[in-house]
Amino acid sequence: MEYIIISITAILVAALTLFSGFGLGSLLMPVFAIFFPVEIAIAATAVVHFANNIFKIILVGRGANIKIVALFALPAGAAAVGGALLLNYMSDVEPLLSYNLGSRICTITAARLVIAALIILFAFFELIPYLKRFSLGKKWIPIGGILSGFFGGLSGHQGALRTMFLVKLGMTKEVFVGTVVVSAVIVDIFRLSVYGMTFLKLESGALQSEGLLNLIIVGTIAAFLGSFIGSRLLKKVTMETIHAIVGIMLLLLGAALGLGVV
Secondary structure (H helix, E strand, C coil), X not given: CHHHHHXXXXXXXXXXXXXXXXXXXXXXXXXXXXXXXXXXXXXXXXXXXXXXXXHHHHHHXXXXXXXXXXXXXXXXXXXXXXXXXXXXXXXXXXXXXXXXXXXXXXXXXXXXXXXXXXXXXXXXXXXXXXXXXXXXXXXXXXHHHHHHHHHHHHHCCXXXXXXXXXXXCCCCHHXXXXXXXXXXXXXHHHHHHHHHHCHHHHCHXXXXXXXXXXXXXXXXXHHHHHHHHHHHCCCCCCHHHHHHHXXXXXXXXXXXXXXXXX
16 A cells, blocks of 8 residues: 555656645655654655656756756755754654554654644745745855755755745746756755665664665656656646645645644
8 A cells, every 4th residue: 555655646746846846855755754754754755856856857957057056056965964964863852742543653753843844834835925926036045055955954845945045036947947956966965875874774674674665666666757747747737736736735744744643
């Protein structure tokens, strides 16, 4: 069942994220969190996210604005290291609360609460008209990179801030999509380096026995398919509808994660 759930989610969300500027990490991570601890779910999602972004570079990366990538993604990569290290620290913190929901034990941890708050916060950037229009000038691009990278390392939710800082820079849709994809790959390289040296390395044996690697492979292939479909629909999709769908899903998933349900 987990293979079906992750595959369907990866296909749909990978297609969405090509248009919206974010989505794969935001929506796939809570699905992994159904089956694995939240910090492991973040790292597993990062692997799928990275592989899918490499594939998207092949599809749309040639349109990237390299100057903006350098201004945004290099500070973002450095900040992602700090966020990933903080996630590693928070993964050792004892649960705050456990309760029964029917036959299921739901656990609320500090990491879950922080990440749930981030998901809900970023959902507002998709649903509230003022925040959807909000953007900053070019001089703020490195600051936007730092904020986006830090939260990308901490929770995987970097795309909403990235979109806020980059979407109003006068780029065409094709240049914007290419710039976002290349920037995301740079952040993924930095944060995956930290994940690999911390909790993924320490729990590699247990993760193998629980089938995480197989799920990552399945999720990656499904994400490739979704990105390919999205690239064919790039010029036909209504952005307002996509943002509304992503925002609503983020709110629901954020609430479920904060309550310890997923």
